Amino acid sequence: MRRLSTETRCVLLAFLDGPRETYGFALAQATGLPSGSIYPILRRLEDRGWIVSRWETIDESREGRRRRRYYRLTDDGLRYAQDTVAAQAAALRLLIPGWATA
Amino acid sequence: MSTVLLVTALSIIVVAFLPQSRGAEIVVALLVHLLGSHLDRLGPRMARGLMRSALIALPRDERNDQFDEWIDHLRDAGDEGVQSLIVAIGLVVRGMPRLAGRSRMRQVFEHLVPLGFTGGVVANDGYKEGLWSPNHQTRVVLTIMRHLLVIGGLGTVSIIYDISIEPHQAPAIVREVYETSNRLERILVWLAIKLGCPTIQRNNIRGIVVWLIDNGLLVPMESLSETDRILDTAVRGRDGLLYHAVRPW
Numbered sequence: 001m002r003r004l005s006t007e008t009r010c011v012l013l014a015f016l017d018g019p020r021e022t023y024g025f026a027l028a029q030a031t032g033l034p035s036g037s038i039y040p041i042l043r044r045l046e047d048r049g050w051i052v053s054r055w056e057t058i059d060e061s062r063e064g065r066r067r068r069r070y071y072r073l074t075d076d077g078l079r080y081a082q083d084t085v086a087a088q089a090a091a092l093r094l095l096i097p098g099w100a101t102a
Numbered sequence: 103m104s105t106v107l108l109v110t111a112l113s114i115i116v117v118a119f120l121p122q123s124r125g126a127e128i129v130v131a132l133l134v135h136l137l138g139s140h141l142d143r144l145g146p147r148m149a150r151g152l153m154r155s156a157l158i159a160l161p162r163d164e165r166n167d168q169f170d171e172w173i174d175h176l177r178d179a180g181d182e183g184v185q186s187l188i189v190a191i192g193l194v195v196r197g198m199p200r201l202a203g204r205s206r207m208r209q210v211f212e213h214l215v216p217l218g219f220t221g222g223v224v225a226n227d228g229y230k231e232g233l234w235s236p237n238h239q240t241r242v243v244l245t246i247m248r249h250l251l252v253i254g255g256l257g258t259v260s261i262i263y264d265i266s267i268e269p270h271q272a273p274a275i276v277r278e279v280y281e282t283s284n285r286l287e288r289i290l291v292w293l294a295i296k297l298g299c300p301t302i303q304r305n306n307i308r309g310i311v312v313w314l315i316d317n318g319l320l321v322p323m324e325s326l327s328e329t330d331r332i333l334d335t336a337v338r339g340r341d342g343l344l345y346h347a348v349r350p351w
Contacts, residue, residue: 023174024171024174024175025174025175025178025179026178028175034192034196035175035179035189035192035193035196035197036192036193036194036195036196036197036198037196037197038197039168039171039172039193039197039201040197040200040201040204043201043204043205044204047204047208055167055170065174065177066170066173066174066177067170067174068174069167069170069171069174
């Protein structure tokens with residue numbers, strides 16, 4: 001399996017540290033990664049089957065905002081994150097200056 | 103927007119022609135302030151416009167979802183003034199090339215790989231006899247391979263060639279094609295898997311067959327017209343399976 005980038009591992013770690021379901025902006029805040037980097041990483045993780053997404057069901061006109069897309073780890077993603085990424089947590093947090101626990 | 107351009111143009115003119123003047127500095131400061139005010143007011147609208155324009159790079163069916171996700175991100179990041187524009191630029195400049203590159207490549211491989219398999223079925227020596235004369239066969243296969251690139255590149259699907267196989271036989275045939283595929287075809291499959299093409303997974307022959315059937319490349323016998331059925335008699339492979347070519351150009 002191809003080695004994951006540090007940014008991708010940080011996103012996986014944010015999933016482990018944060019709430020069960022989260023969304024793009026919250027992940028960007030938690031990891032300190034640039035906004036533009038988050039969504040390509042999420043797509044890649046989704047393609048690998050490590051995360052799944054769902055759209056929030058709201059009445060957009062009544063709420064006055066767009067629906068939100070939530071992501072969560074799959075069983076495979078959780079296993080990989082716990083086996084591989086969790087062990088590197090301390091180092092990853094040092095590498096990302098903007099890191100904050102979600 | 104035209105006012106913004108006007109203010110910018112005036113600022114440039116003032117800086118260019120009156121570089122030493124004290125008055126010029128004041129005028130420039132004023133103009134820059136005006137420009138800032140305009141950007142504050144127009145920022146969110148410009149941010150949305152920028153994102154909407156950038157989304158053209160994505161396949162059509164992904165644009166709305168991505169737009170909704172970015173708008174939500176923009177709202178959380180503070181959807182006002184220049185800030186929204188800066189966030190939008192970040193999303194577009196850093197995110198779009200990777201998102202679009204991946205989606206487009208995946209789209210290409212989703213089409214190329216199954217069509218490559220279909221080409222493989224046609225090209226396979228075991229099925230040549232009884233289909234066409236050798237010269238005709240070569241021409242058809244080449245035409246298919248050329249169209250694979252065009253179809254993949256444009257991201258469109260069209261019925262280029264129909265091969266009728268009794269549905270329950272299809273998985274075995276495609277599996278056989280995979281097992282006899284050449285290095286290039288296997289590289290295509292590997293790339294498609296790496297890109298996360300949903301219908302193409304290693305050992306997921308069923309996914310490929312479903313794709314072929316969905317796109318009219320494998321036609322169940324029941325769907326053929328009577329005219330087509332007449333031709334069926336000529337198409338039986340060495341293995342005894344039934345093959346049928348429809349509209350080979």
